[in-house]
Amino acid sequence: MRTAIYMRVSTNEQVEEGYSLSAQKERLTAFVMSQGWDIAGYYVDEGISAKDMKREQLIRMIADVKKGLIDVVLVYRLDRLTRSVVDLHELLKVFDKYNCKFKSATEVYDTTTAIGRLFLTLVAALAQWERENLSERVSFGLTQKAIEGGWHGSAAPFGYDLINKELVINEDEAKTVREMFRLYINGLSDRNVAIHLNKNHMLTKNGHLWQDARVRYVLKNPLYAGTLRWGVRVNKENAFEVEGAFPAIISKEIFEEAQKIRGKRNSFHGKQVSSDFIYSGILTCSRCGSPLKGVTTTRKGTDRRKNYMCRKVYLKECDLPMVSERIVEHNFIKYLKAAQFQFTSIEDVEESEIENLEEQFSNEKKQKKIQDDLDKLLTRKKKWQYAWANELLNDEEFKDRMNEENKKEKQLKEELKDLEEITPSVKVDRQAILEMISDLIESWSNLTDKEKKQLLQNTVSSIVVEKVNEGKPLDRLTILEINFSD
Template identity: 45%
Template sequence: MKVAIYIRVSTEEQAEEGYSIAAQRARLEAYALSQGWEIVQWYVDEGESAKDLNRTDLKRMLKALEQGVFNCVLVYRLDRLTRSVLDLYKLLNMFDKYDVKFKSATEVYDTTTAIGRLFITLVAALAQWERENLGERVRMGMQQKAKEGKWTVSLPPLGYESNDSTLMINHQEAAIVKEIYRLYLSGMGMWKIAKNLNERGIHPRSGKAWGMNPIQYILKNPIYMGTSRYNYRVNKDQYFEVEGVAPAIIPEEEFNLVQQTIESRKDIHPRQATSKHIFSKVLKCGRCGSRLIGKSSHTKRGEKVYYSYNYYCPNKPRGLCDLPNISQNLFEQKFIQMLSKWDFTKEADELAQNEATAAVEDHTETIKEIEQELNGIEKRRSKWQYAWVNEMITDGDFQKRMKEEEEKEKMLRKELEGLTPKEAPLQDSDISEIWTDLKLNWQYMTIEQKKQFVLIALDFITVDKINKDKTPDSVEIKEVRFN
């Protein structure tokens, strides 16, 4: 009898119960020897569940079965092979088709008779019930643990460390998270943020290069304002959130601002979202109601190239609208005039009241932790220098390590600069001054900053070109709707 032996272990608990790879191998080898069978192949799946047939070595075994490599499959117990009744039927049919016997070393089965098939089916059904029942209990336990504000995932998110299911801030990683939020709110897209971090030698915990998905995960994960989410990928009908699970890395207002920005960029092309057209997606035609589209052109005078940015109605080329092109330069001047007439007193009063009722946060402990992180960077620098001087690392490695430490130090010091032992709430006069600065400093803002403000603050602006003059007064702002 040519025998193929199949072994499976899915958890450490099973290994402790005597189902370890070594234990199964020893017992199965002894069993085959006692029967006088020849072992022609071993198939071992470690750390894989029996919930389906999608297992590496099991698939190899079934392929060899079709090739007639062996004529008997030997397992330690039936549940090592499968815990699904449906999968058991599939396997038994395959064994019958290729005239291959099935044998368990610890259980008595006879698949050649009807009563034997019934018995093995009942055993498989019980195994499936046990697996599903255990799964339900585990899910209920995990959900209850999450509702109690404990961290249920083995690997904590970037910026945190887990201690007995409690999340604590890792300030070195938290600085990276804050940098990602800062870059996004400055107008940079997710792909550009990933490229920026990779070029600066700032890597995630895995050490791999950044991509769009991990950046998006960080920007949309409410854990960074202290709120955990559960069942957001699977079992979405049972999704829930729990506040106060972790200390916040990103203030709630900043997190919500990022979500608004992501939502505002959702329906526009990435190039449009980061283009030089400040009012993309916001301007509406005052004649037909269509969203205006940005268009750029350039002229060359000598060695200099001059760019101009305009907006046009998409219905004009089709003869359905007669709105002339609107220059971004002229409209921006008109927008500044409108900005200077805004009365922010009401908004300032509301924000001042909210700030006054908020608790004054003490950052003394956080400052100490960041200073400890900075001391750690200095110590690592000394180690890299020692290793380089003693030719334990190459010049390239030394430069790379020192650059990484420099970037980490920059982010930590930036975070430190934003903290004081006590932060007093904003006064009404402070908030009014902020709005006044916005009016006065519009001309000093970058295009990305202007675009970011427009996307977040405005739903749409309806405009019209009332004459052919090349002056701001030739543009009329008919309606403004704020977000």
């Protein structure tokens, strides 16, 4: 009998209990010799749990079984091989298909009989129950502590000290946290924030230099606004947040502003966000559809000039001429004033005149909003079910919350159905659009370049432009279309 000896150890505790690799090897080798079998190979997974089959040596052993190199798999105990009923059945099917037996040196299993398979399955089920029960107890304790607002970690995060198991603001470190958010909101990237902190000797809790990943972790963590988040890495379907769980270093408004900026930076290149080119990443070429890139030019004795050039011009795949920011600015304001005049002077706007606006304000956006609300509602219902199952809610509280969610769900589905039956034409709130355009024109001249840039990135997704060769220099650009963000 060509025997595969499979061994596994996952913790120091198992070593102390007599499951060390050397102990397993000694006993299994002696067992093989007593049976007069041959050792085909040792397959050893060290420091790995048996919760799944993603184990290098287990995978290698299965491959050898499929190659017909093994007649029997020998383990010290079943739980060395697996703790999962599903995985056990998969392994037994593979062993059976390739005429390979399974043996435990310390337990009586015979996979060639029906009763042996049943007994093996029952023992594996108990092993899986033990593991999941332990995991559930640990998870329940941590979840309850999170709901109560307690700190569930070991060491205090940067910005705080841990006193009597409670987080207390460390004022020196809190200054650094506030500086991080200030710099980021004012246009610096994670990397440049780290560089600034290091230059000013504002180091980590352990006295190390900041890296962009560490800065990013702080800037994305709602802990600094006083909110505890739970289950965002594992058990995501039951994740939740507890506001006001900790003393806040920054306000909720500052934190949300930073997240909004990060969301925009995910859509734009880092330099597009932090540079002073107002229209970078927003101007779009009408000829090829590519974005225009900010380019600086200087002439002897003159100031720096900001221009925009289609990215495909560099590849000689487009012939759109370079355009200065001054011309873009002039025509952008002219476009807004023309729109302002249109909505001021026309009493009844014909459908043909608002063709572009129809698409922008179509009911598709309303449908998307309702669908997003339905998705969030479904997530909340799962959380209530999880909380009730773990006795975090009593029967009455669970019933009330589910009834409330069901009413909201019914209402949202009715609204969605009504919108789906509406014809594509949409009534445009001309007064609201007029006020928006008027406010933009009035405030534009009072904004800095970076403020203009941030405003555009928050409200406009693209401005489609075409260069023309006729008319006054400032009029040699046509804005064909402005698309607003959702």
